[in-house]
Amino acid sequence: xxxxxxxxxxxxxxxxxxxxxxxxxxxxxxxxxxxxxxxxxxxxxxxxxxxxxxxxxxxxxxxxxxxxxxxxxxxxxxxxxxxxxxxxxxxxxxxxxxxxxxxxxxxxxxxxxxxxxxxxxxxxxxxxxxxxxxxxxxxxxxxxxxxxxxxxxxxxxxxxxxxxxxxxxxxxxxxxxxxxxxxxxxxxxxxxxxxxxxxxxxxxxxxxxxxxxxxxxxxxxxxxxxxxxxxxxxxxxxxxxxxxxxxxxxxx
Numbered sequence: 001x002x003x004x005x006x007x008x009x010x011x012x013x014x015x016x017x018x019x020x021x022x023x024x025x026x027x028x029x030x031x032x033x034x035x036x037x038x039x040x041x042x043x044x045x046x047x048x049x050x051x052x053x054x055x056x057x058x059x060x061x062x063x064x065x066x067x068x069x070x071x072x073x074x075x076x077x078x079x080x081x082x083x084x085x086x087x088x089x090x091x092x093x094x095x096x097x098x099x100x101x102x103x104x105x106x107x108x109x110x111x112x113x114x115x116x117x118x119x120x121x122x123x124x125x126x127x128x129x130x131x132x133x134x135x136x137x138x139x140x141x142x143x144x145x146x147x148x149x150x151x152x153x154x155x156x157x158x159x160x161x162x163x164x165x166x167x168x169x170x171x172x173x174x175x176x177x178x179x180x181x182x183x184x185x186x187x188x189x190x191x192x193x194x195x196x197x198x199x200x201x202x203x204x205x206x207x208x209x210x211x212x213x214x215x216x217x218x219x220x221x222x223x224x225x226x227x228x229x230x231x232x233x234x235x236x237x238x239x240x241x242x243x244x245x246x247x248x249x250x251x252x
Contacts, residue, residue, distance in 0.1 A: 006041050006169060006222070007038075007039065007040045007041065007067045007068070007167055007168075007169040008040065008041045008042075008043045008065075008066045008067050008068075009031075009035050009040050009041070009042050009043065009066055009067060009068040009069070009070060010042070010043060010044045010045065010046070010062040010065065010066045010068075010069050010070070011027075011028055011031050011032075011042065011044075011045040011046075011069075011070050011071075011072070012045075012046050012048065012058060012059065012062060012069060012070070012071040012072070013025055013027065013028065013045065013046070013047045013048070013071075013072055013073060013150075014047075014048055014049075014050065014055060014071055014072065014073040014074040014083055014150070015047075015049075015050060015073040015074060015150060016049050016050050016080065018047050018073070019047060019048075019049055025047070026152040027072045027150070027152055027155050028045055030152070030155070030156055030159070031070055031072075031159060034159055034163060036172045037252070038163065038166055038168050038169065039168050039169030039170050039171050039172055039222060040067065040068065040166065040167075040168075040169055041169070041172070041222075043065075043066060044062075046058060046062070050074060050080045050081075050082055052082060052085070052086055052089070055074075055082070055083065055086035055087075055090075056086050056089050056090045059071070059086065059087055059090040059145060060090050062145075063090075063143060063144055063145050066144070067144060067167065068144050068145075068146065068166065069144060069145045069146065070146050070148065070159070071083060071087075071145065071146070071147045071148065072148050072149065072150045072155050073149070073150030074086075074150065075120065075137070075139065075147060075148075075149060075150075076119075076120065076137075076149075076150075077116040077117050077119050077120055078116070081119065083147060084122055084123060084124065084140075084147070085122075087124055087142055087145060087147055088124035088125070088142075090145075091124060091126075091142050091143065093124050093125040093126055094124075094125050095122050095123065095124055095125070096122070096123060096124075096125050097118065097121050097122050098121050098122075098123055098129070101120075101121040101129070101136070101137075101138060102118060102121045104136045105117055105118065105120070105121060105136055105137075108136045109136075120137040121137075123138075123140050124140070124142050126142065127140040127141065127142050128140060128141040128142075130146070130147075130148070130158050130161055130162060131161070132154065132157040132158050132160075132161045133157060134153055134154050134157040135149070135154050135157075137149070139158045141162075146158075146162055148162075169222060170222035170223075171222065171224070171252065172220065172221065172222050173220070173221070173222070173224050173227050173250070173251060173252060174218055174219060174220035174221075174227065174249075174250070174251045175218070175219050175227055175228065175230065175231025175234070175248075175249070175250050176216055176217060176218040176219070176231075176234075176247075176248070176249045176250075177216070177217050177231070177234050177235055177238055177245055177247070177248050178207070178209075178214060178215070178216040178217075178245070178246055178247040178248075178249075179214060179215060179217075179238045179243040179244055179245045179246060180209070180212050180213070180214050180243060180244045180246060181213065181214065181215055181238065181241065181243035181244075182206075182213045182215070183204055183206050183215050185241050185243070186204065186215060186217065186237060186238070186241065186243075187204075189237050189240075189241075190202065190204055190217065190234075190237065193230065193233055193234070193237065196230075196233075197219070197221075197226055197229075197230045199221060199223050199226060200219050200220060200221035200223065200226055200227060200230055201218075201219075201220045201221055202217070202218065202219055202220075202230065203217070203218045203220070204216075204217055204218075205217075205218070209246070214246070216247075217234045217237075217238070219231050219234060231250075235248075
């Protein structure tokens with residue numbers, strides 16, 4: 001029987017502040033964890049500046065490659081918040097001002113509402129708005145592209161709102177073992193193990209625990225039976241070289 005195509009996603013982090021180091025991203029990990037829960041394979045993340053041509057090109061490249069694209073940042077009230085206009089350009093549509101959101105803003109902000117705040121009421125024609133509890137300013141969906149705020153608390157709220165409407169893939173599970181040893185000792189047998197399980201992601205992550213070299217070996221994928229078998233072989237591999245196993249983790 002032919003296996004269904006994997007659901008894939010890309011994350012697009014937009015903002016000069018991320019590239020300059022003045023702001024540290026706090027969104028990617030949350031999105032990655034949610035994709036794992038949904039059985040969606042997060043395949044790539046790109047961090048790009050607030051530049052029209054770069055945003056338009058990247059949105060079009062990613063939406064053609066993946067089931068879903070999630071963008072964060074650039075939908076606020078300032079001059080460099082250009083994500084909405086760029087997504088509209090990528091889809092070849094105009095930007096409109098949503099009167100229902102304007103009315104919500106006037107009610108929420110009162111006399112503080114001005115043209116800058118009303119910029120957050122602009123959306124590409126045909127967009128589906130993504131409302132959430134933490135802000136009166138919606139995100140939106142265009143096709144398979146979900147545009148969310150850059151502020152982590154609001155982004156998380158938006159993603160939580162979006163998630164029930166996403167397709168769900170086969171559950172992604174993982175088995176991992178952490179042991180006192182050096183990566184060089186497990187390199188060859190671990191490479192052979194990857195060839196034995198090409199459908200899985202096998203990863204080796206060096207660590208230092210109590211000032212001793214350690215390594216975490218992970219088997220991850222949506223073939224649960226294969227993950228269990230690979231996990232058992234990782235355990236046996238570590239035992240065969242006499243490594244002391246100090247932790248084992250199964251997710252979910």
